[in-house]
Amino acid sequence: MIKLELDRKKRSLSVKEPADVSSLQNGFYGQMKKGIIYLAPEEALYIMDIRNGRCFDEVGNEYSFNSVAALFLKIKKLLARYLTYKDYRDKGLILRDAKEAEGGYGRTVLKKYAGGSFKFDSFAFEGLFFPQDLLTLVDDEKVGKELYERYWIGQFGTYKAAHRGRISKLDVYETIFLLKHGGLHLTNAKLHDVEKTARKRIKFFDDMYLVYEDWRRRGYVVKTGFKFGTHFRIYFPGASPVRAEDEWMHSRHVIHNFPRKHKLLISEWARAIRVAHSVKKTFILAIPGKKAAIKVDPKKPRLDFLLYHRRKDGIETPKDGTPRYLMYSLTEDEYIGGEGLAEALAEARHYGLEMMMAISDRESSVTYYIIKEIELPGSEYEYYEIEWLQP
């Protein structure tokens, strides 16, 4: 039994018995002051839940787990914090409050992507736009074939059988891209009409197009990610649908758009990542639009915990190691916005740490995602690789 003492006035929880103090100190719990260990709420709850802790106030009344938790109900997402804290601890790993982050850990991972550019031979051609289907058909066989074979724009003939048929289908992003940068002329619509129709149909269409154009202009091939449950899939510069099956032929990256101003339920957000993961694609999250200047206030961290991880011969600890991640603790029914995510990532970057999202589902099972920043030469937007991880 570990005895926790509650000071009702200060709402503080401490441990004084020397044996308990040294046990907790060895486990990296709490703050030590003059031989007494002061516990954060999640630490106290963990000790009560898992380490046979019992809590008493000054006059000897015992407090149950819920009576202690009730004292801290006003703490933002207390359970999200507690359940992710618990899960990480249950793996035998050490974590501390994010407020203790000092910075300069040098762990931020930047993923460098190849830069390229889009070179287009200008030629003029006609297409027919189908507003209800958001597709354009090009029936000039020569043009359609060239667009497909040289630039992988449109689908000439039949999907996976380009020789079958002679019509090229351009999706709405390709249509707008070619109206702007190629020689496409629509016989029944102007650029403005296409944009207007697309905006009516597709949420955050302008954001979607920005992402499409950003990658296309850097030489990437951008096609629908429908089969992988995402907005787009990409191929690296140089990919072609007609070259022999080589390493370029298979898309390994999918892009999902996450508007800066929009908030999404974590469960919806995770759905897109899960499909990508199940088909072994790297999931790229796009936050289009100009990066906002973000201030990091060390006293008010947005992130929750400072995570020590493993090393070859055991685990890292605050005593002889450095932290590796900052944890963002969430529940499946929580919302997250593009801007909020960008802010959280800026904070991790500020301290030189990687960011780990820990999502506790309704059954308190925790899923972890590592978020790494992508450097796409020439781009002004934010892109992140999101990877599922078992810590």
Add this chain to the structure above:
Amino acid sequence: MIKLELDRKKRSLSVKEPADVSSLQNGFYGQMKKGIIYLAPEEALYIMDIRNGRCFDEVGNEYSFNSVAALFLKIKKLLARYLTYKDYRDKGLILRDAKEAEGGYGRTVLKKYAGGSFKFDSFAFEGLFFPQDLLTLVDDEKVGKELYERYWIGQFGTYKAAHRGRISKLDVYETIFLLKHGGLHLTNAKLHDVEKTARKRIKFFDDMYLVYEDWRRRGYVVKTGFKFGTHFRIYFPGASPVRAEDEWMHSRHVIHNFPRKHKLLISEWARAIRVAHSVKKTFILAIPGKKAAIKVDPKKPRLDFLLYHRRKDGIETPKDGTPRYLMYSLTEDEYIGGEGLAEALAEARHYGLEMMMAISDRESSVTYYIIKEIELPGSEYEYYEIEWLQP
């Protein structure tokens, strides 16, 4: 070359050359009237695209593919229809316009699910509700353990390690269910508060709860589907988290909610199905709320094509076989609503056919889903099994 003749006034397309007529007749294209075959727009486009058809008007002017398509731009989702028509034809299968459906094909598939009931020993217990995390904690170890082991309500201890810890976590659906039907009393909130908080956070929360309660009351275990990208996962009546690993232990069905009055982009809709499919779960679509009375107007079919499929020794044809499916032709950027889907399904049922959704993505690759009706004894809502299919 197949010669198509365009009557510009009537916007009708026909084929008159005897050799062409007999070739098209053998392929089950068009309507034969007095030795002339009249083609529907998608048939004419298919013949021009794939079968080397060329189109001329009365005075001998040739019409390109797009010039013909442009005549029919006002037809609803013309390309969705054309591209799914093409894909099905490309598989060597026959399809005809849905208007030709006669009915009485006896093919509708009803999936019968086990009926059960929820028997609950009433006992009174307390919980603490965490509004920000939408979870309730029960710290009475005996109650938490019993709820978990006997009814699989809540998560006692730790996920997949119930012996670790002594707190039970109830999700918001379990919380409300136990407030209504069990002996739960919250020390810091009333039923109304929980509902209000949940409605603020979760879209269509009342619909979600209706589905949860509907299956629970029939003896099913309903837990979060977070890991599978869906709203819920279910276990059949009798499932228990503590019995030895047997056939009941693994969830094979996930449920996703589709509010009757809500419209969802096909690509979002398909995302949820794809995750379920990739983890080999049966996807159940729930349309809660009372079934609406739906009228089927044979002259205005909502569905697109009457599909003949395969049989042991070849393919079914209109000549010597019966159709099996009605096709609902869509594109990935199309919307579909719970009500619209229910109506389409009612139409398939009316004709005694199964419904096949054919979704053409932005690259004109078509994905097929079969939709089967679920009979859940005692339930008033609509449930459908959705299965991915390669026709």
